[in-house]
Every structure is written in C-alpha cells, then in structure tokens.
Amino acid sequence: MIYYVGIDISKYKHDFCIISNTGEVIVENDSFENNKKGFQLLLDHLKPYNKSDVHICFEATGHYSLNLELFLTNQGYSFMKMNPLVVHQFLKARSLRRTKTDKADSITIAHYLISVPYKPNSDLLYHIYTLKSLCRSREQLIKERSKFQVLLTNELDKVFPELKPFFNNKISETLLYILNKYKNPKHISLMKDYDSLRKLSHGRFTYAKFAKLKELAKNTVGHYDDNTDLLISTYVSLIQTFNDKIDPIDKQISTIIKELNPRMLSIPGMGEISAATILSEYGDIKNFSSPSKMLAFAGLEPSVIESGTLQSNGKMVKHGSGHLRYSIMNIAMIILRYSPTFYDYYLKKRSEGKCHRVALSHVCKKLIRVIYCLEKNNIDFNPSLLK
Numbered sequence: 299m300i301y302y303v304g305i306d307i308s309k310y311k312h313d314f315c316i317i318s319n320t321g322e323v324i325v326e327n328d329s330f331e332n333n334k335k336g337f338q339l340l341l342d343h344l345k346p347y348n349k350s351d352v353h354i355c356f357e358a359t360g361h362y363s364l365n366l367e368l369f370l371t372n373q374g375y376s377f378m379k380m381n382p383l384v385v386h387q388f389l390k391a392r393s394l395r396r397t398k399t400d401k402a403d404s405i406t407i408a409h410y411l412i413s414v415p416y417k418p419n420s421d422l423l424y425h426i427y428t429l430k431s432l433c434r435s436r437e438q439l440i441k442e443r444s445k446f447q448v449l450l451t452n453e454l455d456k457v458f459p460e461l462k463p464f465f466n467n468k469i470s471e472t473l474l475y476i477l478n479k480y481k482n483p484k485h486i487s488l489m490k491d492y493d494s495l496r497k498l499s500h501g502r503f504t505y506a507k508f509a510k511l512k513e514l515a516k517n518t519v520g521h522y523d524d525n526t527d528l529l530i531s532t533y534v535s536l537i538q539t540f541n542d543k544i545d546p547i548d549k550q551i552s553t554i555i556k557e558l559n560p561r562m563l564s565i566p567g568m569g570e571i572s573a574a575t576i577l578s579e580y581g582d583i584k585n586f587s588s589p590s591k592m593l594a595f596a597g598l599e600p601s602v603i604e605s606g607t608l609q610s611n612g613k614m615v616k617h618g619s620g621h622l623r624y625s626i627m628n629i630a631m632i633i634l635r636y637s638p639t640f641y642d643y644y645l646k647k648r649s650e651g652k653c654h655r656v657a658l659s660h661v662c663k664k665l666i667r668v669i670y671c672l673e674k675n676n677i678d679f680n681p682s683l684l685k
Contacts, residue, residue: 304408420582567636
C-alpha cells in the first residue's frame with residue numbers, strides 16, 4: 299500500500315495530511331512547527347509505514363522548505379516538489395469553490411500527488427541548494443556593484459572624461475588602483491610608480507600607455523575639486539569591497555561545479571559560473587522527461603492559441619523562473635561568440651526575418667535542448683551530431 303503525504307509549506311508551520319492509495323484518509327489535517335519538535339511529530343506519523351511506501355509532496359516555496367527537505371533526506375525519505383501554479387490549477391479543476399486555507403491546500407497536494415507519477419528528489423539536493431544560494435547571492439552583489447560603477451562613470455565623465463575610453467570603457471583593477479591612489483587628473487599626471495601598474499596588470503599596462511595616460515591627465519578638459527575627490531574615493535572603495543566579496547563566492551562555485559562536472563561544460567563558451575547557474579536552477583536535469591519541459595520550467599516556450607479555425611503561436615509564456623530565463627539569455631549571448639554551431643543557427647534565424655531578441659530566444663531553446671541531451675546521455679558536446 300502507498301501512503302501519500304501532502305504538505306503545505308509556510309514560514310513557521312507546515313500543514314499536512316496522509317491518504318492511502320485506496321482513498322482512506324489516515325490523517326485528515328494536522329500541522330507541525332518548523333523546528334526539531336515539529337519535524338519529530340511528522341516523523342512519528344510516518345514511522346508505522348515502510349519508507350519506500352511513503353510518497354511525500356509539497357510546493358516549491360523557496361527556502362522555507364529547505365530544513366524539512368534536509369531532515370527528510372537524512373531520515374531516508376524521498377519527496378517530490380511541485381510548481382505552486384500547477385497545484386493551483388489542479389484545485390480549480392476539482393472545485394468551483396474558492397476555498398484557500400493551509401489545511402485545504404495540504405489535501406489538494408495529496409490528491410494531486412495521487413494523480414501524477416512520483417518523481418522523488420535528487421541525491422544532489424545539498425549541492426543544488428548550495429549552488430543556488432551562491433549563484434543568486436553573486437548576482438545580487440554584481441547588480442549592486444553595477445550601480446556604483448555607473449555612479450563612478452558619471453563622476454569620471456565630469457572629472458576626467460578621457461579616462462574610461464582609454465581603458466576601453468572597462469572598470470579594471472588597474473583603473474581602480476589609479477583612482478584609489480591618485481583620485482584626480484592632476485595627481486595622475488604626476489604619478490611615477492609605473493612598476494606597480496605593470497605588475498598589477500601582469501605586463502599589459504605598458505610604459506607607452508603609462509606615458510599616454512599622464513599626457514591625457516595633463517590636458518584633460520574635466521573639472522575636479524575636493525567634493526569630486528571624495529565621491530570618486532567612496533565609489534572606488536565600495537566597488538573594491540564588492541569585488542572582495544564576489545571573488546571567494548566565485549571560487550566556491552568553481553569548487554562545487556568541478557566536483558559535479560556537468561557535461562554542459564563541454565559546450566564552447568560555457569563557463570563554470572554559467573553552468574552552475576543553470577544547474578542550480580534546474581536541479582537534477584535527469585528528472586525532466588523532455589527538453590520541452592525544461593523550456594517550460596524556464597518560461598521560454600511560446601504560448602499556443604487555437605480556437606476553431608484560428609491557430610497561432612503567441613508570445614513567450616514567461617511563467618517559469620525569471621532568474622533562470624534571464625541567465626540563459628545572457629549565457630546564450632556569450633556562447634554565440636565561441637560556438638560556430640550556435641552562431642550559424644542565430645544567423646539562420648536572422649535571415650528568416652527574425653529580430654535579434656527573437657533569434658536569441660531560438661538560440662536559448664536550442665541550447666536547452668543540447669544541455670538536456672548531454673546530461674541525459676552523459677556525453678560531451680559534439681557539433682557534428684547537431685542537426
């Protein structure tokens with residue numbers, strides 16, 4: 299006999315019910331707190347049954363379920379997470395009543411679990427959650443750093459407009475060092491420590507560049523004073539602080555992704571951070587039965603409109619993970635630069651009259667299909683096998 303456990307997750311407590319595969323309601327509705335005592339209460343309800351006969355399901359509600367997931371895994375139980383939107387649509391199909399309570403939701407989840415194939419969690423649970431936390435924190439830090447990079451750029455446009463073009467409009471470590479030490483064009487025009495700049499840039503900052511920068515600083519049209527010096531010093535300090543926080547996160551992500559060694563790393567242009575972002579959002583890709591479901595998870599599939607004689611494809615659904623969709627679009631742009639296969643496919647879509655964003659979305663879909671094939675079959679990328 300199979301026992302279906304539906305759990306409605308919330309911040310401080312979780313409601314649950316237990317139903318057998320014969321339809322017998324064993325626990326109609328009960329709740330337990332999100333702490334050790336509460337978890338033990340749930341475990342006491344599950345102990346009478348064989349662990350292999352217990353199917354547990356709850357909605358994917360971010361980090362609120364993490365401790366419960368780790369507890370269940372350590373106790374030898376499997377569980378399955380569902381998209382809250384899918385469960386909501388299932389509830390609407392079952393009843394016209396607008397009943398929305400935690401207890402009612404746990405019953406709905408249990409009934410939904412009975413109606414679908416059971417796909418338990420992956421053994422990669424801890425690694426996936428760690429990667430997701432690291433990748434999302436990294437993205438937030440980069441977004442915050444970008445704000446101060448814009449503020450610094452705005453200030454340099456007034457103080458030393460020739461500076462950023464000299465550095466190819468990039469805020470490099472060498473540029474930050476110069477601004478942190480000299481702050482304004484007058485001091486930059488008098489700088490003498492060329493050896494420090496050469497070592498910092500690993501030899502890329504030549505003496506010719508050093509002399510040219512001093513000349514630009516001497517003849518700049520920018521205006522500066524004590525206030526601009528203060529602002530530049532503040533922005534540079536904040537950007538360097540963000541860099542110091544991002545670097546160890548990058549190293550930790552690199553360590554974990556090397557241990558997991560996903561096959562998607564064999565795709566030209568797919569770096570460790572990119573692979574980690576995709577893997578952390580999808581989880582165990584082998585749990586997906588088709589590439590189309592991976593596309594739906596990311597919200598990259600087009601809507602289909604069909605009624606009578608009318609049939610057309612609508613806009614991108616965007617019901618999936620917005621973070622994942624944003625990441626895949628950015629990763630696809632990088633891969634276009636390194637993979638002839640994907641770039642030729644992009645040009646093909648452009649030749650069909652599609653604009654850049656639409657053609658790029660097709661590249662994203664192709665990328666997801668390729669990733670699915672590589673991870674599902676445990677093979678490396680081979681462009682000769684692509685159609």
